[in-house]
Amino acid sequence: MLRLVKNELYKVFRLRKFYLFMGAILALQLVEIFQYKFLPQGKVVFPLNGQSFPLEMIGGNSIIMVMFIAVLVADMFADEYRNGSFKLVLLRPVSRIQFISAKAIALLASIMAIVCFTVITAYITGTIVFTWGNQLLFQGVPIDGNSIAITLKLTIASILPSAGFGMLVIFIALITENIGITIGSALALFIISPLLERYGNISNYSIIHLMNTFHEMFINNATLVQIYAKIVVIIAYVVLFYISSAIFMKRKDVLL
């Protein structure tokens, strides 16, 4: 199994797209910095410093995460299926469940790598431009406690819903076997998500909504019950779409 995961990671880190997304994240940070530095004083919404910049970026790059996951999954599943390299792997003594699991683990590792990259580069660029600052701020509000520990906790929290979204996109890629539909569906979910907020509680079950808000619960005085309720929803996404993908894959006739 480890060898399979290694294979998947080996491929991911040789994809040019992976590094393009890193470039996009850096570009987004520079745009944020540019806005803060060059907006007239009265127009700045809230103050910012180096130790707070990673938190802002985690919340602000959800579109990049959605696109990153969609493109990576489309490449790992739909494109490999379409170009036939998928079937060569299935001609090895590897069960289809192991195959799906290795890809899902590699996706999770890639998400973690991208999130870590976001946080580390945000620390560097934020500190260079704004200086480290006296206290951790979240949307201008001071947060008590060790700023690095809090940032780390929120970083980890932001990965969980991304994993749920990743499993959903894997399922879409497997059933459609189409790169365009996979990426398009992920984007559609991202676009629809804000509209769901008009319908009250439905948005609580939207994985995109959770990607945007789950980590904030850890600094917004949410109760443990509220946090656990969201964790259950996220885990439900992961488990439901992992099992659905595994069943679908096990029964699938590979025709391409």
Place this chain on the structure above:
Amino acid sequence: MDQMPVVQLRHATKRIGSKNIVNDLSFDIPAGEVFGFLGPNGAGKTTTIRMMVGLIKISQGDILIKGQSITKNFNKAIQNVGAIVENPDLYKYLTGYQNLKHYARMVSGVTKARISEIVEIVGLKDRIHDKVKTYSLGMRQRLGIAQALLHSPSLLILDEPTNGLDPAGIHELRNYLKRLAHEEGVAVFVSSHLLSEMELMCDRVGVLQAGKLVSIQNIKDFVHKGGASRVCVTVEPAQTEQAKRLIASLNKITLPEENPGQLLIQMNKDEIPAVNRLLMDAGIQVYSIQMQEQTLEDKFLEITEDKK
């Protein structure tokens, strides 16, 4: 145990909806044999291969590889198989070597030395560290064969293996596959459209028509079944009808002639002197007698037309 066939198809059937794409296939392939799988487009060759390697489910029956069922014991069965199904679809953004390492990681016991050995065998030593996207179709085919051979399989399944290879490459591959089968005891299962190639490469052929196995024979028996060949006798055009009547009196089948004065007769080689004598005694001027060996292509067309 050593006598056990490497592949055993037992009433293998693939049904999609109410239609049988492959119907009740049963045959064995022993170790050390190059088995050719022939059939017109859409006959079910690739579907059969896909069933043999577990890419698609078998609707009925079973396929055993070294005694292990591909459906019930996939991992044990497939570890004896190396295959290319349709095209050698490798990762184009990786180098040839990285591709081989990728596949080597999925099976145990493939060393760096084995990878180098295989690279040498398929003749890719000079380009193995280049990205696959820069390879020609022939080079991709060679790399595909290399990945199939990495783990020294007991059964090698190749779907159109000579696609994209130049004549020298085809010659090399043919000799390598024959050596692999005859010297190392690997069972080689080849499907191809190049009938002349199959004739030179295979020990036995099976013909598939509309999902059914219509013939399975030793290649020599297949081409020269019954020893009967086509003999072209050229006589004086004005005497064609008289010659036809004489030949008919010998209970020989005369095929429709292509040119005036030309008679195509189905008969054995050792019957030619008697026919010649008969024609000469009747005063017919015989200009030439020529044996036309039936090729695999003739035989293939004959069988597939018959079974339509």
